[in-house]
Amino acid sequence: MTMSNRASSSSARANALPRYREIYASLREKIVSGEWPAGHRLPSEHELARTFGCARMTISKALGTLADQRLVTRRRRAGTTVNMPRPQESVLEIHDIEAEIVAAGVSYAYESLARQIRRANGSDANTLGVASATPVLALTGLHLAGGRPHALEERLINLQAVPEARSERFHGISPGRWLLQRIPWTEAEHQIGALNADAAVARWLAIRPHTACLTIERNTWRDAQRITHVRLIYPCDQHRLVARFRYRPL
Amino acid sequence: MTMSNRASSSSARANALPRYREIYASLREKIVSGEWPAGHRLPSEHELARTFGCARMTISKALGTLADQRLVTRRRRAGTTVNMPRPQESVLEIHDIEAEIVAAGVSYAYESLARQIRRANGSDANTLGVASATPVLALTGLHLAGGRPHALEERLINLQAVPEARSERFHGISPGRWLLQRIPWTEAEHQIGALNADAAVARWLAIRPHTACLTIERNTWRDAQRITHVRLIYPCDQHRLVARFRYRPL
DNA sequence: ATTACAATTTTGCCTAGTCAAAAAAGAAGG
DNA sequence: CCTTCTTTTTTGACTAGGCAAAATTGTAAT
Structure with missing residues (x-):
């Protein structure tokens, strides 16, 4: 032919x-x-x-x-x-916080505030979606941009999925980046909302109590297994999310 | 063969x-x-x-x-x-508010609060991305779910792109749906943030002043032409956005 | 050693066909 | 009129090739 x-x-x-x-x-x-x-x-x-x-x-x-x-x-x-009235779906890029801050030309640091290994209680089991008493690592930390508080992070890691995390101290490196480099994930879900900062949150973020904050919760899976759950709290004047509708790369 | x-x-x-x-x-x-x-x-x-x-x-x-x-x-x-460390991008579906409310089994209504045709002032020109003095339609309205305030909408429509909107009164139908049915768009951008409700917003939404609200701003284009800009304000306890990472439909 | 050129590998894009499955349209029967 | 069967159209998936372009690798000359 x-x-x-x-x-x-x-x-x-x-x-x-x-x-x-x-x-x-x-x-x-x-x-x-x-x-x-x-x-x-x-x-x-x-x-x-x-x-x-x-x-x-x-x-x-x-x-x-x-x-x-x-x-x-x-x-x-x-x-x-x-198929005209197109479903309104946009691609939201949720960046690694460190990359985002560095890209803006500001110094970045992660400060660990609390760290605990425990067997999942009811609340942990619920938010992380694992069976009760599964070993989990609970972390609280602060992302700093140019030395000033940028976002507060509350995280749960499923130690069954990521046993290496048990011995990691997260000095310097943020848990998000640490996880991203180590374990591949296949599914992720984000929930975005707003809340008024309570006294504790306001203190950590150095903002006035009751200030509106943007929250992002992320769950990640590897195939069927839950890996981590994280909630990030950003003061409203420090962060916006941009989602752009995009044709799939032609 | x-x-x-x-x-x-x-x-x-x-x-x-x-x-x-x-x-x-x-x-x-x-x-x-x-x-x-x-x-x-x-x-x-x-x-x-x-x-x-x-x-x-x-x-x-x-x-x-x-x-x-x-x-x-x-x-x-x-x-x-x-190509492993996958860029974190999620598909965020931003639904038509009416469809969303009806899907939840609640009655929906749109109430127009203000409507003005004017030549774009500096602020209009900036947010809508058109030349100054371009004719625009400015709308303010309330989305009601089950008779109660659900979201406040502030919208600008480029009348050069959508001349039919000049004579439309938006009784019953929300401007978003009206536009969606009429003019196809090719690009859209969303910005998501948080704010503390000021007195006026709080009154319309029947919430206490200073309550955290989620805001969604959307810009739409048809090829190069700007069509509309809208800002939606949701009380924090009434709305969350869910974005799911999804493989592109196989 | 560096530069320039040639050979080779690998994907990108294309053709001209085949067989199969889905669904709409048409025909037949009650 | 409504149901059921048959036909036909249209996309889905695939084959077995072919030429072109890009990038790497190897080679030769400066």
């Missing part, structure tokens, strides 16, 4: 875009411009292959990309239909 | 997984288990095709999926290498 390859590789050398991307862009344009409104059924792969002058698989790849991005839905025999 | 199709379609009819997904799962397992640590180079496509007994393109699709999920990086000649 010898074949002269696609025209673009020899003739139109200027545009570096692969053919399926061109086709993708062309179809996407019709959708976002509103020319093909929600519910519209696009031509079949065969038909598109004829009009674009390429193999069906190339069309399939372009349509597949649109489907990955939730711009269209594809069903056998039913065809490909436009 | 006549060929008996893959074995799984005739012999192993039990497992519904396509071949490339099986291969994907098998490779992913090696990575998340740590057998192939970060930096490890996996076998070439040709080699994998031989070991798995399939065409190179099937392997390519499996590896492509891994690459889409950022588990590996692929470069010509350099091969495919494991």
